[in-house]
Amino acid sequence: xxxxxxxxxxxxxxxxxxxxxxxxxxxxxxxxxxxxxxxxxxxxxxxxxxxxxxxxxxxxxxxxxxxxxxxxxxxxxxxxxxxxxxxxxxxxxxxxxxxxxxxxxxxxxxxxxxxxxx
Amino acid sequence: xxxxxxxxxxxxxxxxxxxxxxxxxxxxxxxxxxxxxxxxxxxxxxxxxxxxxxxxxxxxxxxxxxxxxxxxxxxxxxxxxxxxxxxxxxxxxxxxxxxxxxxxxxxxxxxxxxxxxx
Numbered sequence: 349x350x351x352x353x354x355x356x357x358x359x360x361x362x363x364x365x366x367x368x369x370x371x372x373x374x375x376x377x378x379x380x381x382x383x384x385x386x387x388x389x390x391x392x393x394x395x396x397x398x399x400x401x402x403x404x405x406x407x408x409x410x411x412x413x414x415x416x417x418x419x420x421x422x423x424x425x426x427x428x429x430x431x432x433x434x435x436x437x438x439x440x441x442x443x444x445x446x447x448x449x450x451x452x453x454x455x456x457x458x459x460x461x462x463x464x465x466x
Numbered sequence: 467x468x469x470x471x472x473x474x475x476x477x478x479x480x481x482x483x484x485x486x487x488x489x490x491x492x493x494x495x496x497x498x499x500x501x502x503x504x505x506x507x508x509x510x511x512x513x514x515x516x517x518x519x520x521x522x523x524x525x526x527x528x529x530x531x532x533x534x535x536x537x538x539x540x541x542x543x544x545x546x547x548x549x550x551x552x553x554x555x556x557x558x559x560x561x562x563x564x565x566x567x568x569x570x571x572x573x574x575x576x577x578x579x580x581x582x583x584x
Contacts, residue, residue, distance in 0.1 A: 354472065354485040356515070359574055359583065367472040397474070456477055465477065466584045 353378050355385055361393040361462055367400040375411040391424045393462040397455050399430025409444045416449030427458040471496050473503055479511040479580055485518040493529040509542045511580040515573050517548025527562045534567030545576040
C-alpha cells in the first residue's frame, strides 16, 4: 500500500503531523497533495508538525521551504512546528535556512497565531 | 515498517484522523496507544475522525465503542466524527450501536463542543 501522510482540516487551515521519517518521495507527494488541498479549501494556513521527526536532511529542508513558498504564493501562511533541538542544530551546522516558512514551538502556538484556538 | 496511526495533540485533546482502512490489528494498537496518551497528557477529549473511512464493520465498531468506554472511564470525552452516510446506514442495517461515544458531523464541530475552537 502506498504510504501517504494524512492531511487534517480544521476550519480553513490544513495540518499535517509528520510522524514517520520523511523520505524524498513522501515529501514530494505531500507537497503536491497539500497544494491541491490549499486550493480546494481556500486554506488560510498550513501547519507541518515535525515534532516526531528525528532527522531532517538538506533535501527535505529544501522541500519544506518549497512548500512554504508555494503556500505563500497561493496566499496562505505556512508554519513548521516542533523542530527538535538536535534537528535545529544540524540545520545550522549544514548552513541551511528555513526562510520561507514561519516556525512555532508547538502546534498549539501555531494554531493560536492562526487565531484558531480559543 | 509497522503502520501506526498518528495521534495529534491540540492542547489537552487528542485527535486521530483515520485515513486508511481500519483493520483489526491497527484498531487494537490505536486503542492501546490512545489510552497511554490519555493518561500521559491528562486528556480532556479524544476525537476519532473517520471521514475518510469507507467501511466500518461490526468488529471495528466494537473497538470504537471500547475506546469510547475506556476514554470515559479515564475521565475524558470521546467523539467519533465524520461517519459517512453509507457507513451510518450499514451500521443501522447491522444493528450495531455506537452508544459509548459522542458523534459530530465534522472535526470543527467536535472541537467546538470541546471548547477548543474560537
